[in-house]
Amino acid sequence: MLEIENVSKRFGGLLAVSDVSTRIAAGRINAIIGPNGAGKTTFFNLISGMYRPTAGTIRLRGEDVTGLPADRMARLGVARTFQATALFEHATVLDNLIVGHRLRTRSGLWDVLLRTRRCRAEERLCREKARCALDFVGLEHIEERRAGDITQEQRKRVAIALALATEPELLLLDEPAGGVNPEETDGLAALIRKIANRGITVCLVEHKMRMIMSLADRITVLDHGEKIAEGTPDEIRTERAVIDAYLGSDHADVQ
Ligand SMILES: Nc1ncnc2c1ncn2[C@@H]1O[C@H](COP(=O)(O)OP(=O)(O)OP(=O)(O)O)[C@@H](O)[C@H]1O
Ligand SMILES: [Mg+2]
Known part of the structure; x- marks a missing residue:
């Protein structure tokens, strides 16, 4: 579906995304994980056309879409949600x-x-x-x-509904379960599974490891803007670089 080749994004002296190559497979649930500031949202901003890469190439269904603006990417079938859901509160x-x-x-x-x-x-x-x-x-x-009166979990669902309005082929979800409790997280995971079952390719950024491990077909791990690992949940779970760099040796959540 989407091929990302040697993509970088520089903000002044900071390389927020550094020479990342990966593929987002059609019809799958792809996940991007990594610590705060790893470059996950920036990576989404590059794929969705909000930022133009400093270097590298992005191909959608084989077509070069590098540097196309967000509205063009939306028309080509790429939709996204944001980490913070902006709604008309009244x-x-x-x-x-x-x-x-x-x-x-x-x-x-x-x-x-x-x-x-x-x-x-x-x-x-x-x-x-x-x-x-x-x-x-x-x-x-x-x-x-009133949108201002609904729960965080309901806001997350509204954000997904808004993104689905463009009938996307690829849906990018930035922390779809951010700030919601564990039972609600399970409900959101079920919704993401339902979206994927409709044939929409999903790519999500999340910190909630249990959700990622049960949902994702493939996981890409970013750290300091660089891709440090990639594979199935089982492969990632045992990857030394991930445990050391991202989770810390005493982080049990990934197991
Ligand atoms: N528009 C910008 N201008 C300057 N620096 C930026 C900009 N956007 C992001 N950054 C920096 O790039 C780095 C990566 O940020 P990014 O938001 O992509 O991380 P993230 O992995 O999404 O983190 P989090 O898990 O906290 O959401 C950070 O150091 C951040 O401060
Ligand atoms: Mg982010």
Whole structure:
């Protein structure tokens, strides 16, 4: 699906991503792990077109997409969620979905503001799609609730629904279970599995090792911007470099 070759991103004197090569396999759940500041989010920003790489090549389905902006990448089927979920706090969950969908699909901002014919025609479809997305992520029961009043786990589900609105082929999830409790984490893992079962390729960044180990087909480990290991959960679990550099020798969580 996605081939990343010798990609680097430099911020002044800091090499946030350093000469990373990897592949994101279609139809799989790919995970990126690593300590805080390892370059995981920067790596996502490179793949989703938010940042242009300082060096290296990115190919999507064999086509060179290096340096394409985020809106082009979205149209090519790459969607993402952010580590912190920004919502319109005073609007309802459903309205967040409708506006989010509108901003991510054909009617541009001018259409939204001027309410053109195309926009009106899309409005009903939009509402139906928004409901459908909420149903898919298990939030249909809170569609009328104010976004500012929902739980962190529900926010994470809204973020996923928003990303799914563009009908992506590749979905990048930046800490989809960040700040949620263990039972809720299991629920989010089940949702990610359901997305993958629909044929959407998933790539996720997460710190929660139990979730990663049970979900991921393949794990890439970053440390100080460099790829230090890659493999199946079983391979990563026993990889000395990962235990030393990332988890620390007394970190039992990975086992
Ligand atoms: N826009 C930026 N400008 C300057 N430095 C940046 C920028 N974005 C990230 N960095 C730096 O690049 C490094 C990698 O950051 P990044 O956010 O990618 O890490 P991360 O692995 O996602 O960490 P976390 O687990 O805490 O989310 C950090 O040292 C960070 O301070
Ligand atoms: Mg991050």
